[in-house]
Each structure stands twice: as structure tokens, then as C-alpha cells.
Amino acid sequence: MSAxxxxxxxxxxLLVLLVIIASAIVLVVPPALAGGLMVPVSKVVFGETTGSLSATQATANVSLITAYEYYFSIRAGGMFRTSDTSVSxxxxxxxxxxxxxxxxxxGQTVDLGNTTLSGGLGxxxxxxxxxxxxxxxxxxSYVLNVDITxxxxxxGILGATVYLKTVVATFTVT
Known part of the structure; x- marks a missing residue:
């Protein structure tokens, strides 16, 4: 055989070996990080209207999904997502x-941080x-408290803190 x-x-x-290693990482790492193949995910949804100073009651749904779906879909999209319905x-x-x-x-309370949104009223x-x-x-049973300010x-001239509101969501993981 020539050189x-x-x-x-x-x-x-070497290329085949790299493909095998990459595949093994993709298959092994998510369940290892999650501590199992299935993970609980609670989806909490609520609304707020800055123009009328109100917030809707939160709804929470818990589901079990695979560690792969969690790491490659849910987690990749972020913990907090907002959609504008009618903002101007x-x-x-x-x-x-x-x-x-x-x-x-x-009974331990974990501070998940805060999120700031800026934009029009609505x-x-x-x-x-x-x-x-x-x-x-x-x-x-878990309780999520969202304090809204x-x-x-x-x-651009007159600025005032118009409301403080707490939205509470309770959900149970079984």
C-alpha cells in the first residue's frame, strides 16, 4: 500500500471515529445531566396589560418529556418567553x-432572578x-410567585410606577 x-x-x-464519539455524546449527555431519561416540565402562562393595570391568573401544566426534548428544544428557547398581543x-x-x-x-424559596421588558402599552x-x-x-407541590412592577x-416626560402586582401559580409534580 502506498503512503x-x-x-x-x-x-x-479518524472521521468515522469522530462521528461515533459525537453521536455517543449526543445520546449520553442529556440523560446524564438530567439524572434520567424523563424530566418534569411545568409550563406557566399568564398575561398582563400595562394600559389597564391588570394581570390574568396564571395557569400551570406539568408534563414529563425526554431529556433530549428538554435540552434541545425547551431549554434552548429560554425559561421566559413573551409574546405581544396588542402593544402600541x-x-x-x-x-x-x-x-x-x-x-x-x-418550603425553600429559590430566587429565579428577574426579567425586564420594555416597549409600548398593551x-x-x-x-x-x-x-x-x-x-x-x-x-x-411548587408555588411560583411573579412580582410585577x-x-x-x-x-418620554412623565414617568410613574403605576402598579405592583403578584401573580401566583401552584403546580404539582407527581
Whole structure:
């Protein structure tokens, strides 16, 4: 066998080895990080309207999904997602701060941080995905408190904190 042919065969073998290693990582790492093949995910949805100073009651649904779906789909999209329903800056602008706290079945409260949204006045729908990264691991009842503070400015001149509201969602992992 000539030297170039041996080198080509060596590269092909190395490529096959790299593909096998990458496949093994993709198949083994998510369940290892999650501590199992299935993980609980709680989807909490609520709305707030900055123009009328209101927030809707939160709804929570818990489901079991695979560690692969969690790491490659849910987690990749972020814990906190917002969609604007009818938002306009013609009447003014707002800065909404949401402080998130999760109480687990043993009574410990975990601070999940806060999120700040800026934009026009109107209605927004917020979706939170809570799972193993946020401490939702064991069976039991969890309580999520979302403290909402909205600051409104009209014509960029007048600014005031218009409301403080707490949205509470309770869900159970079995």
C-alpha cells in the first residue's frame, strides 16, 4: 500500500471515529445531566396589560418529556418567553420588571432572578418553563410567585410606577 492511500484510509478512520464519539455524546449527555431519561416540565402562562393595570391568573401544566426534548428544544428557547398581543407605543411606553421566586415542596424559596421588558402599552402573554435547571426535580407541590412592577412614561416626560402586582401559580409534580 502506498503512503497516500494509507494516509487517506487513516483520515477516513479518524472521521468515522469522530462521528461515533459525537453521536455517543449526543445520546449520553442529556440523560446524564438530567439524572434520567424523563424530566418534569411545568409550563406557566399568564398575561398582563400595562394600559389597564391588570394581570390574568396564571395557569400551570406539568408534563414529563425526554431529556433530549428538554435540552434541545425547551431549554434552548429560554425559561421566559413573551409574546405581544396588542402593544402600541402611541399612548406611551412601559418598563415591566418581573421578579420570579419558586417555593419547592420542602418550603425553600429559590430566587429565579428577574426579567425586564420594555416597549409600548398593551397586552402581553408570558410563558415560563420550569424544570430541573430551576429546581423542579422532586415530587410535590411548587408555588411560583411573579412580582410585577410596571413603570409607564407618556411622551418620554412623565414617568410613574403605576402598579405592583403578584401573580401566583401552584403546580404539582407527581
Amino acid at each position: 497516500p492511500a494509507a494516509k487517506k484510509k487513516s483520515r477516513k478512520g 407605543s402611541s399612548n406611551g411606553n412601559t418598563s415591566v420588571i418581573m421578579d420570579l421566586k419558586l417555593t419547592n415542596p420542602s 397586552t402581553r402573554t408570558h410563558t415560563l418553563y420550569l424544570s430541573i435547571d430551576q429546581g423542579v426535580r422532586v415530587s410535590g 410596571a413603570r409607564v412614561s407618556v411622551l
